[in-house]
Amino acid sequence: MKKAIVLGFEVPRGPDGVSIVALLQAIQDKYNYLPEKFLRRAAREMEVPLIDVYSVAKFYKSFSLVPEGRHQIVTCTGTACHVRGSEKITEEISRTLGVEVNSTSPDGEYSLKCVNCVGACASAPLVIVDGEYHGNMTPLKAGKLFAQGAKGKTAVS
Amino acid sequence: MAPLPVKFKTKEDFLSFKQRSIEQYEKNRCYLAVCGDTGCSVQGSKNLYDQLEIYLRKQGYTENVKLKCTGCLGLCENGPLVIVYPQEIFYQRVEPEDIEEIIEKTVIQGEIIERLLYSDPVSGEKYIYGRELPFYKSQLRNLLEANWKIDPGSIEDYIANGGYAALVNAVTEMDPGAVVEEIKKSQLRGRGGAGFYTWVKWEECRQQTGRKFIICNADEGDPGAFMDRSLMEGNPHSVLEGLIIGGYATGAQEGIVYIRAEYPSAVEKLKLAIDRAEDLGLVGENILGSDFNFQVYLSIGAGAFICGETSALIASVDGRIGEPVQKPPRLVQNGYLGRPTVVNNVESLANVPLILRDGAQKYCRVGTEKSSGTKIFSLVGKVNNTGLVEVPLGITLREIIYDIGGGIKEGKQFKAVQTGGPSGGCIPASSLDLPTDFDQLSSAGSMIGSGGMIVMDDETCMVDIARYFLQFLADESCGCCFTCREGISRLLEIVKEISDGSAKPGQLELLKELAGVVKDSTMCGLGQTAPNPVLSTLRHFEEEYRAHIEQKHCPAGVCRELITYSIDQKLCNGCGLCLKNCPAGAVTGNKKEPHYILYDKCDKCGVCTTVCRAEAVIKQ
Amino acid sequence: MVNMILNGLDISVEEGTTLLEAAKFYGIDIPTLCYDETLSPYGACRLCLVEVGEPGKAKLFSACTYPVREGLIVKTNTKRVIDARKMIIELYLASCPSSKKIQDLASEYGVTEVRFTPKNDECILCGLCVRVCEEQMQAKAIGFIDRGVNRYISTPFERQSEDCRLCGACMYICPVCQARCQGPREEETICNACLNISPPCLEKYDEAMCYMDPCVACELEKEPDE
């Protein structure tokens, strides 16, 4: 792949050089969020108005402007998962861990996000904990998945 | 592995490499294909693969028994899947504990292990060979067949199975006009949703001069669909080959694959494929000694459904927010960087090498007159055999859902099938005999779309489905144009009122009127199709809407505000399971005595129903 | 020059213009909210919808963004167009009744009923401010943030922008801030006052003497019942 180094990040290059979206992705990958400092630097380095960088950062779902939790919990809310009851699973996780959807628990331990389809619909409904996929979830199983986690230990799989 | 060759300079270089790859491939006839697709990995196939590898190494079998981590094998429901070659014995739901038996019995002695065979959920019949399964028998797997045979990471496997021959032939023997002509004859229509003839776009682009671009749309935002992902994970080179041929035909020297970030594994496979094709000189300068240059770039999406729309996609590749612009001017005139640009879907591109390899005539023999070829569907939801199916265009929904899908889960009643994702609609049982082609499904208010097919049973509420899609679209609309942003949010408001029972009579009429205007007046495809889920459910299930409004009753028992849970005092044996598991603490009762649900605490999560063994929980 | 048919009339217009400009040139009024002559068109408010294409196959497009083309058939006042506009105005009224411009449009199109729950949002996201800031003031201090129903206009990090020179152009151009309608109260969204009353000068002089918009006399007339 064609790459370029911008602000010390390795960023894939397109036909027109590096795009701001690609640069922000590299930053997000490294820090798990987009620190303001870097957004300002990115704007200067790429010579784009700061407002454009900020609006890109807020437009796309995979960017976050606040630090995300140490454990990333993603529930799938795609159609296949929805018809097999994913809503209740999200609720159950949210309740067990005390995290609102699309936010991070106050202790910085968990972030709960919803995505629309991770492409494993055959095993719907799905929950992904720190990159590990758990299929055929039920509210009960989901609750158990985190039962220990809620007591202060890390999430179990 | 064949030794890394230098870049191909002529057709002969390619042919001799192909010969060597075939020899290599033939030598390793005895292998195990383990599905490594995301679908099976969820069910533990990664671990299974690792354990197999360890076992083979420990026993010293690595020379004679090879392992292949393949792409999606199709029947995701019963994963992890393992196919034992050369016999092609099909094992399903394989656990690490089965490894020793598979190797020692099946691989070494050729014995079949009964317990791992697939048995039909209805008839109970067992099948040894993959091809005989009813699930596969009614399919026509032109695109997906290779998934069984090749390791997606190996360009040699792909070439040995006939890959890149079409590209080499096109570049060395055909001029771009002839390639477009062949695609025209094949009548290939875009698989990304609109069903637009691919050759029209290509020809228009070919006529333009100067710098041009061809973009592969791998955004697959349609929730509940994973055809494109499986193609990219299982056979990335076929997509890449289609893209390069597209570049050659249109005169674009730069190709971009726009792929969504939610598919990390597909991104990796594609990256690897591009690198390997570059190593062999199939991508780069002076491909096969000709004056055709082609570079491929990867652009990774950042999570936005709207970026599947072509003009928004281009904005996103350019690093801007994904806001569509009104067409005209069309992209072939004014696309990426203001240059002529063609956007093609993954599956459309994967069809291209097939057409060139077998000839348009043979390609046309499959499908219907106006919709040629095959189409991949992701068959999911409440159906027995969920997974990836490929069928000739024009076969009926009934064949797909009953013959291939094996009918509805747990013997329940079929209610509707949702096709076309958020832009499509729900098709009721009365239309099950509609052929699936580009034109017929729209007569029932839906469309093929990208190929998601979500089967619903009588426990699915149509109002809830409409609400679900509207919520999805309200979040995913870019918010630029008023009728899309405000229109969808008002549609959602009304549907929410219907689903919680607070809707006034007359809301249905308003809903229809507003839906019509939104459909008519928005700028891009998202808004124009946004009312479809509402309109199609209204059309076929108006009674259900009326029940919500007039009787404040949800027939499917889904809409929370309209249902209550209670415990049948006669059936309850006081086991206390519901009390223990109720997350809201809404169950009381003494041990061994019938329990009660406290209505004001109950938040209707339904956990009690799932744990109760006496079936004493009543949902009304 | 480009030849086309506008409301049944054969017309010829300069190449590179838009349907909206062409219609204006021929004296046909098309309502707009997000258009300004000095700024690039954005196509966001959807009020300027017109019907383009052969009868039977025609589709609605926003006139402000549609470039003229040889042989186009355009209709600006069909039932389909007017019905769509009416619904759009109703949606606008429900979400932002405090804009005089929107109230006037409602009167003009006879929208007398709002069937949606009133929201009292201030901003209609027409984007005029964003474009004036960028294109006329060369500042780029504000932009669109977030997406879908959550979209709003703001500065980077929601703080005073270093690029903002406090020129006020954004407020000047805003169709909501510019002239506020004080008419509707909380539970109702339609005012229908200014445009629907005949100016008091008519009674005295047989013709209206006032070229003010909004008419000061009318505004004064209203005062006693406040």
Ligand SMILES: Cc1cc2nc3c(=O)[nH]c(=O)nc-3n(C[C@H](O)[C@H](O)[C@H](O)COP(=O)(O)O)c2cc1C
């Ligand atoms: C809101 C919206 C989302 C879309 N998402 C996708 C997508 O995820 N993948 C895709 O291939 N096409 C998608 N499309 C269709 C594309 O705009 C376009 O028609 C297609 O990529 C063209 O390729 P084809 O001719 O090969 O089908 C989408 C369209 C709209 C309006």
Ligand code: FES
């Ligand atoms: S809908 Fe959840 S994985 Fe596809």
Ligand code: FES
């Ligand atoms: S003026 Fe054309 S869409 Fe607003």
